[in-house]
Amino acid sequence: MAKVQLSIATWDYDRVRPLIDGRVKVEGCEITYLPMTVEECFQRAYLHGEFDVTELGFSPFLIGRSRGAMEYEAIPVFLSRMFRHSAIYIRKDRGILRPEDLRGKRVGVPEYQMSAALWARGMIQDDHGVRPDEMTWIQGGLEVPGRREKFPLNLPDSFPLEAAPAGRSLSKMLEDGELDAIFSARAPSCFSVHSPSIGRLFPDYKRAEMDYYRRCGVFPIMHALGLRKTLVERHPWLPVSLYKAFAAARDIAEQDLREVAALKTMLPWLGADLEQTEKVMGRNFWTYGVEANAKTLDLMFRYSYEQGLAVRLMTAEDVFIPSTLDDSIHV
Template identity: 45%
Template sequence: MPRLALTMACGDYDRTRALWEETVRPDGIDLTYLRLPVEETFFRMMRHREFEVAELSLSSYVVSLRQDPPPFVALPVYTSRMFRHSSWYANADAGVESPEDLRGKVVGTPEFQLTACVWMRGVVGDRHGVPYDAYEHRTGGQETPGRIEKARVDLGDSVRISPIPAGRTLSSMLAEGEIDALVTPRVPSPFAQGDPRVKRIFPDVIGAEKAYYADTGIFPIMHVLVVRRDVYERHPWVAQSLYKAALEAKRIAYESMYDTSALRFTLPWLTPQLEEARALLGSDFWSYGLGADNHRTLSAFLRYHHEQGLSDRLRTPEELFAPEALESAVI
């Protein structure tokens, strides 16, 4: 019997590399792995459904659930996780010395529905008492003019939001003081270039993120793996096949990262940092599935997503995923 040919678009990650190298092959599937930048994958999948399987922004996926029928089914494979306190920036003269100072300010964001931005608006609301509607929002291209929301959203009157002028970028407006702050997944160019006009709102990023995890037990989930619904409905078995393969690819990544005969990655203190991560977050610190920690993490995100006007209703984590990927045979 021929294997099912599927194309998967995903980033270049150690935790998925075995799928790209074909050292791990999903049961019954011939997988063509396209290593693409996340913005390109998200745009092409959300707008044109180009791939049978793809990495997708968690927020974009939850937005897509408003469609009837929803175009994708997710697997509890978290291709990207990241603490995002580093994502808040401010103009040095804007009077933003702490998150509490964001109240009444003008804040830029490349897209309102970006997962990292949903997370950090929620965190600032929960932990610093400044909800997302306490400041104004400006959307647009960070480094290149003309960016639009890849997932169409209708916020109604729930938020003060408007696009930046045509031909302008968020990075230049932040440096020049035309916006007070910026929340974004990517480092803005002025900050990367050492421009003194731009600073981080959380200067001790690592300290803030460790404190956040210690208090909440949340390691934010950014991206999930999705299967196009028409493929899933024809072949529901692909959910379990892909999930098992993703787990094995991650196991290989864990194992190779702890090979101390030679550093696998260009990071001088890789081994002690790995050991510290295990001590703080547990041995399976990049866990997949819907265990208690991931359930708590996803519940927090879904609450933020709904509170910020991006979800039509408050969903539960169980609603997000193919049931076949949440269950396994007991031998």
């Protein structure tokens, strides 16, 4: 039987590199792997459906799925996970010393519906009681004006969200004092050049994020893996084959982290960082599958619905390909 020809597009993570270089195969398939930045990957996948298998921003996927507007089905392979206390940047001259001080402020966001912003808003509301509608949101490109949402917004007409002025980037607006804060997965350039007026809401974000995990047991999910819907219908075995291959690649990446005789990365204290991470989160901290991530997934589903993104409260059964819900494949 001829092998299925697949194009796969993701960022060049350590946890996918064994698939890129051929150490791990996808059973029954011949793959063409296209590493690219996540912004390019999402743009080409969501707007043009170019790839058979693709990394997907999980918040936009939930939105599209809840509205029945997705060309892709989801596999519970979570390629990107990050705590997002580090993603909130502020003007230091606006009296913003704690999350509660964001009430009434003008806050920039590259895409209101992006996963990083969803998690940051949810954390701010659950832990500090600040609702999204207590801030005014300005949506636009972080460094290049004109960025837009993947799906039309579904917020109430009275919700305080507006577009950035034409020709203005969020970073420049923060630098010039037209914004009080930015929620962004990437650091704005005005922060990266060490402007004295720009800082983080949580300067010691690592401590804040570790405390969050100790209290909540949640490791936020940013991106999942999508498979073209027509291929699921044509090859019912394919979702599990992909799941197993991506899990095997992740396992190799984890083994590489533990190689201390000759470090494979340029971080001299990688071993110490790994030990600290495992002390807080346990040895198996980067899990795939539904059962091991049930608490994190349920919280993300709630945030999406509460924040006016998904049009209904989703469940794992609504979101993932049924064959990938089987606990026997999850490792």
